[in-house]
Amino acid sequence: MLRKEVNELLTQTDPGTAMGEMFRQYWQPALLARELPEDDCPPVRVKLLGERLIAFRDSKGRYGLMDEFCAHRGVSLWFGRNEEGGLRCPYHGWKYDYTGQCIEVPSEPEESGFCEKIKLKGYPLIKVGDVLWTHMGDADNRPPKPEWEFAKVPAEQTFTSKRWQESNWLQAMEGGIDSSHVSFLHSGSLKTDPLFRGAKGNQYNQNDKKPVFEVVESDGGLSIGARRMAEDDHYYWRITPWVMPSFTMVPPRGDHPMHGHFWVPIDDENCWAWSFDYHPTRALSGEERQAMEDGYGVHNQYEAPGSFRPKQNKDNDYLIDREAQKRGETYSGVWGIAMQDASLQESMGPIVDRTKENLVSTDNGIIMARHRLRKAVIALRDKGVEPPGRVTAHQQVRSAARVLPPDQPFKDAMKDDLKVQPGVKQTSV
């Protein structure tokens, strides 16, 4: 259960809200780099943290992210002509550079300098890995550039997708740290999904549906350990890292690539579910990459080319297949790990009413994440305290899975496994 005021505090991210201010402390994934594939390509509309923005790549390859609407009479610059070093509104020809500065007002004498008085709000947009990142906060308080491992390994080792989720960001993120649902919701897919199946650890997941949890605070957020029985009285540990505000990783399986997410608010009732897969030490195989593109693992299929709305969505009841459910192929009847999660999280309603929840002790990962978020948001709002997760060191995390003897706490035995170690393979079972 969460009190109504706290639920509102954590779920509202529009400009001027406390949680919105918190998100504006960080570099956030804004677009896939492939959405702006070349200089002077068509501009892209994107909504983030309750702000409607337009992204473009100018003739010199500079990325811009700014207010979507022309300062003249409010036309969407999605209709703009991206040419000769700027985006030109097609209505009366006003033109903006990649920072949002107006550089031409054709109706006014050039000598008047009128255009200098016009500037759209603009945010930086930088490419790190396959992702274009933005920082929507104070320019004087810009954090170091993102250094997440999935974005820093060579291109052939990594794959990123994004999906529109029709729910608030927090219930989506909480799914990412809710390790106890795996043995239920994803039990069918563990056996069949090409990016999950075949790992030894999967059997431990299947055989022990009552994991024991250990929740430990980390510098940037949390490490959530789930312990299941392995053979010879050993324990199978799966560790999920969470870094504030919304980065989560899934513990790996066998030599499959590791995966994780960012959960970024679009507005209070929608979010971007960013999903990445990478292998720290080897290129993804052709089959793996194809499987990711085909919507396996943490990825999904799309409604139409160029759309980020999933093919399975609330308008078609997520193509639920009760027969496949009866046959044991899926636990919920919904195909695909990503959409198994998304369908249930969207079913909670756009912003779940947490005053009606009945949490139990095994939900402590979620309880602690909310607690830490709440404290960080309030400390930032009331005292200007910098929240965790902004600095590079906090981002150098990995998920891990390992079998340990019973007397070894994961926190010590897996200390190195939970850190990025360049050139070293992930620890996995």
Add this chain to the structure above:
Amino acid sequence: MPHDSDDMFEADNATREGRGPVDHPTMLGGCARAATRAEAAFRVQYPNSRMRTSRIFALDAKAAEAMYAITEDPWNNAHFLTLSTKGPTSPETQAADLPLSHPDGTRADLLAEIEGADVVVLLAAASDSEGAAEVIARECFERNITCAGLALARGQKAAEVDRVVNSMRRFARVLVVASDDDYIPAMLTAMRA
């Protein structure tokens, strides 16, 4: 590796042939679209749970101090108990002999306290309470009561926190290390204590 996702979806679509937006149930609540904001407002407003019985045990003086800060808050059916001995308790101690007290100093009986409990929370800030934790956990285990352990790390060295955690590890279904004491009320509120 086969890439059968398209086939899979085609099969899906075939079994649901003709099912497009026009075929949808006409009432919003009859399909997944019920998850709109407007429809979410129709969630029934009756309670969906009865009162829980929670028993919180502070296993040492420091934990008791942190716990006393919140015992006066309005709780549902939570009892807060402290161990009234100093120093370690033998794990061989009989349940009836475990010296427990209520916040007002009156004596409490372990078995009477955990009778019918939904959850037991062990609070510890020192590592000499393993024996007491074992006595409580043993009785909980026999009665299928979930035990959660909360290690309080405020102002403690990492090695001491590790010892506290280790002292509860064998008994707890979930073990949390909290850097601030205010996690105690946060956790208990979340669990409707």
